[in-house]
Amino acid sequence: MKVSRRVFDASAPEVAPLLLGVELRVGERQVRIVETEAYTESDPASHSFRGQTRRNTTMFGAPGHIYVYFAYGMHWCANVVCGPEGVGEAVLLRAAEPVSGTQDMRLARTSVLADRLLCSGPGRLCRSLGVDGSYDGADLFSDGRISLGGSMGTCSAYRSSPRVGISKGTETPWRFSIVGDRHVSRPRP
DNA sequence: TAAAAGATCCCCT
DNA sequence: GGGGATCTTTTAT
Secondary structure: OEOOHHHHHOOHHHHHHHOOOOEEEEOOEEEEEEEEEEEOOOOOOOOOOOOOOOOOHHHHOOOOEEEEEEEOOOEEEEEEEOOOOOOOOEEEEEEEEEEEOHHHHHHOOOOOOOHHHOOEOHHHHHHHHOOOHHHOOOEOOOOOOEEEEOEOOOOOOEEEEOOOOOOOOOOOOOEEEEOOOOOOOOOOO
């Protein structure tokens, strides 16, 4: 099925595995998503768990937009907003494989990094693609700077496991990654 | 008003 | 394997 806004009207845990293999384009840089995580309102690990705030407003907006937030005082992280307007759900983009514009990704960093590490983590992914707070709220289906491409649900060889870097909701296996892919954020998902 | 935690990463040992 | 960087949001006095 081709990527379309309609698909993101579903709940995040449904959408998250479907995003594996999908292409994300930012300017001339293009990557293939290999790892995602789902977050919902009833989930204590989610930014939307305690309701809408200034920071997470985009999460409660229309599906198919991108929610970008600042973490640990140093990193940006990007999510695709899911569910109907008014519902705070999103899929965190955790890792991807560089497809084109790889040289630009390398130049976005201070130290030399192996290609397989350029987008192997939510902070690294944003850093390499040049995604920052100015992208928060952008519509992936009409914004000229950033968009999704390719087909959804093409990856059948994926596995789910507990999410990374959270202290609550650790029992929920809402991390999805392509089996055996070298670009995931950590070995043995 | 203060303190702590946080959907992380990088460099050091 | 461990700790520092660095700042916003949330929770506790």
